[in-house]
Amino acid sequence: MTNTQILEIVKILEPVYKAGARHGIILFLTGWLYKSGVAYESAEALVKAICDNFGDEECEDRLYTLRDTYGATNTPREERIKAEGKELKTKGGLFDWTVNQAKVTNEETALAIVKDLEEILGTAEPAPSVVIERLNYDKEYYAVVNFKRFEVLTAMWKAEDDRRLIYKDRVFLGCPESVTAVVTPFSQIIKYDIVWNIPLQRRKLALENVTVDEILAYLKANGLVLKKYQAEDVLNAILNAMLRKGLAGIKTGFDAPGFYWMDGKIMANKVEVSEPDPKELKEALELLNELVGVWFSNVKEQFVTVLKLGLLVPFSFAIKQKFKGEKGFLPWLYLYGQRDTGKTTTAEILLYIYNIMNRQHELGVGEANTEARLGAVLSSDTFPHVINEGASLFEKPHLSEIIKQAIEGLIARQRFENKTIIKEYPAFAPLTITANELRITDEALTQKRLVVIRYPITAKVTKERIAEFREKVSHRLPKLRALGQFTTWYLVKHPDELTYDWINLSKKLLEKAYEGAGLAPGFDINMQFIDFSEDDPRLDIIAVLWKKILDAYNKKVEVTNDGGDYVVVSNPLGILESVLESRAVDFMIKKNDEVLFTSRVLQILRDEGGNIDSMAALAETFADYKFTYERKKVMRKTMRVLTVKNEDLTRLFYDFFNSGEEDKDTDGTGLISPN
Structure with missing residues (x-):
């Protein structure tokens, strides 16, 4: 059987x-x-x-x-x-x-x-010359595959003195030489790998992972359909007959590399699973300690959170399979912030952990910005794929819907094309999106399906620091694969522990890894990024301006005249006042009880990656603090400037320094609480 x-x-x-x-x-x-x-x-x-x-x-x-x-x-x-x-x-x-x-x-x-x-339970002929399948019981109408003549025909029983099978029409030129049904537990659609042999044309048509309708479309396109009104019924009949009679093979649809849930176990397909060498695991974890403590110290919470979820995302499809009844799933990562804040490097580190740092797994948005391209990425394997500058994916409603379905479901998209052909994209792969800003307005994505992590502009590093990282660290990142090797080995060995509670499971995995390597974690494994408030784009703008103000104070002012005595000011509001009084910056001028911002401020923001297109837009952004865009006389010239009362500007910076723990004091910027 x-x-x-x-x-x-x-x-x-x-x-x-x-x-x-x-x-x-x-x-x-x-x-x-x-x-x-x-x-x-x-x-x-x-x-x-x-x-x-x-x-x-x-x-x-x-x-x-x-x-x-x-x-x-x-x-x-x-x-x-x-x-x-x-x-x-x-x-x-x-x-x-x-x-x-x-x-x-x-x-x-x-x-x-x-x-x-x-x-x-009837027996099949091992090497048949023909396959006969009834099409119509009333008329005793049959579909016939003649393997000797390489034809697919229709036939009828002729009741005369003796019953005979009389051929009627040739429906197809050529016939199936081999057929394999591709059955996937997550889909109700059977697909086929088929080789159609056409000796008259001295060629064979090989098709892989296609539906019956797609087979028919290919046969039509190649001029092999001779009776188009009968073709669909006959093709369905002969394929079903070959399956039923044991003349067609069958294989699982899990051909994509990765991890799947089968019979209460994690099945590794085309992936080698083995316990890592303790020495290599120790080297990987030592490097991880260094990354958190030295190179990502300004964004520790962000980095550790991405790491913990990233360790499990290759198992996201298996989790969706295991917990289908509970609708359990892992969210995707959305990392955003200005350039050079570390978001893209963090995403790439996940690829190094699973030894997939390559062009197939790190893509630009243009390689995933259509349904077909996105579907190809999602169905390629179960490993994470980084989409850089991917914010625009969520501006297209049809792609946004595919993403929502892919995060939670086993199928990302199933639709009819050309009236009858069903196109199906399995949701194997999770995505990690990097972007300069958060453009998602669909709360169904941001509240549940995505872990949104902001990299503040205060985390921006210098070109010199980036060059140092590339020189000292980049060539060592492949060592991290031992951590991915440990994770896959442990979970395949303990499939009952696989869960969508990624916070606790990843914590346990890290504890086990460090224990196995005989090493102590160099950071708090319980660390978790929490965004205290909704995203406020003004925070990054103020951070840029404050950095310029602080640099000017340190280089040009240094001390402040206080009642005839020169003192060093540590209060940020005092520093702001000193810089304004001394006119130490070229984009901000104090005039009586007002402060005027020149167009130079736009260039400063753009140089730091800010996305403000005009002075009017800047005024609108800070309208709550009574900023206006109007004509003023500046140094004997009338020009349009951004105007704000000194007391309102002071209130703005005071609110900035008290906006939350994340923005009060950041390494390398000199930001100091007013207290």
């Missing part, structure tokens, strides 16, 4: 294989298998498949019934009951049991089940 037949029998039994009826079904089914001459090994594979599919906890009892029927440990059951004058009940017993005794279905359904099982 073939794998296809086993899967079909399991499917056929779905309406009746229920608690209270299972023992009887196995009793009569195994008798039927024995009487049909099905090998014990095949019968055992079928019983195990039935138990696995329906979660039958009494599988050992079902296997005992099979062994008893076949006489694996004693005389076959048929011979024993013959001595008592009884016959071995098979399909008749199955029908009576499901309808009259267990009462799990009606007579019509039971008849259909028996009929379907009768067709499957």
